[in-house]
Amino acid sequence: MASTSKATVPGGPSLGRSRPRYGELIIKVILVLAAVVSVATTIGIVAALLEPTIEFFGTVSVVEFFTSIEWGPLFNPPSFGVLPIVVATLLVTIIAMIVAIPLGLAAAIYLSEYAKPRVRKVIKPVLEVLAGIPTVVFGFFALTFVTPLLRDFLPFTLDYRNALSGGLVVGVMIIPTVASLAEDAMSAVPNSLREGAYALASSRMIVSLRVVLPAALSGIIAAVILAFSRAIGETMIVVIATGGRSIFTFSPAREMDTMASFIARAGSGDVPVGSIEYKTIFAVGALLFVMTFLMNYVSAKVVRRYREAYE
Template sequence: MTAHTTTRRTDIGGAFPGLRRRRRSRVEQLVEAFLFLSAAVGVLTTAGIVLVLATETAGFFALVSPIDYLTGTVWSASIQPYQFGVLPLITSTLLVAVIALVLAVPVGLLAAVYLAEYASDRVRNTIKPALETIAGIPTIVLGFFAINFLTPVILQPLVPGLGGFSALAAGVVVGLLITPLVASLSDDALRAVPRALREGAYAMGATRFEVSRKVVLPAALSGVMAAVILAMSRAVGETMAVVLAAGTNPNLTLDPRESVQTMTAFIVQISLGDTPQDSIQFKALFAVGATLFAITLGLNVLSNRIVARYRNVYR
């Protein structure tokens, strides 16, 4: 028995050295092929998204000239005469995003400085998960909070003339949504600043505030910028909170008290109704989707570029 086993082992390992290795390598090849195909699903998804948006948008542009679409100031998809000037949707989207950033950037940045420069490890390990809980709340819940609590209880007493749906309420709730993102990414950037820089400043007699403001923040500035741009991209693409809080009124205005319709809200409005799938409204949905995709992709690429550059600074 023992001898037999030994012979067998020798057979594979010695007399036929190629046999086992070849069988093994076929398994390896199959596995590697499966792994590669899985990794390629992502590329196929990207290609698919671009293809779908491009072809359907081309169909829309056969009916509405791209120049009218990009420069028109009236969006009227459900009331005749139909007009498809996308500017009201874009300005509404940016209005909501800017209000969100005006709130989230200072609050998130202060929170990040506290986490990175002041908090002990114990405090940090309690507060950071608590902040990230907010990022995990489904955005539909934040929309519910906006119309049931934020608008009637907090905003309406403060801002006279504020309606039930407004760009302001949407901006505030999206600001709450992206604050953890700004805080978390800025915290990472601040903590990546080498300790030696801080110690040098402390040795010169600087206070903790001075070290944070004059040494750490400038050193981490590009990382913070990348975080802010990513947060903006998130705010532009946010859907459910904005649909509930801002309403569906395609309105070319910069007045935050008014009800507006963002790009995402228009997409939702068309897909909720019984709009026929070959109608011009449904084609407009794809064109707005393509516009939204282009804007968020541009912001994400910009943010990645900044991160890639800043990584080289301290290496």
């Protein structure tokens, strides 16, 4: 009876079982560990916030916390209405997005559709360097340059520390986030769509706005939501430029205290550990975490809704 053997191709690889690839196994383990660390970090944050927050609401009424317009947990007597700092946070964030969205999208359209490859290789890294500037530098820039400039040219009176100046500079800070991610999404649009539009005698502007922009909409929305989350949690700029006065107002000309700036100031002060004032930091942090989580959740839903798949 003839014996069987594994077939081989002369000069080619063996069709038998190859040697174990330990390098790929190591890489796979590293990637799994990275994913586990990310999930564990999120769980750790939730665990750290949960117990002090529950203890806080065991003393302070939830209704008072979410409906009162008096915020002064470090005063005597204390007041725990979170609305003033929530409004201030949203006001600064909205001002920042008004600055960042048009400028960031304009930069993305230019880099993706107008700039030559050599120009893009220079401008995009320079733009991304803006994201590496420490936020404390942005804060002092807002306080010492932007605010005096606004006070000279605006017809109404600004407080020396105000939400308008802080919001404008936060917007400048997040421009690279919008521009870089939106440009990546637009560059991923197949050239066949552009060529088809040009074949119909469309101008470059029409191709950019009516073909490329809608095709990259999911990536652009993700960039905007990520920038929004980045702006809502910004700390140093608002600590320096926006101030720390907890008043309920919708005027960007007034000094305000945002959620992030309150956490920074209260956490760096002489608040006794375990006191109700100390637990207020965790309650505000938990609220900020929930707001950011909801924004990311909505972003994921919207991206899946408008995602375009190309072959």
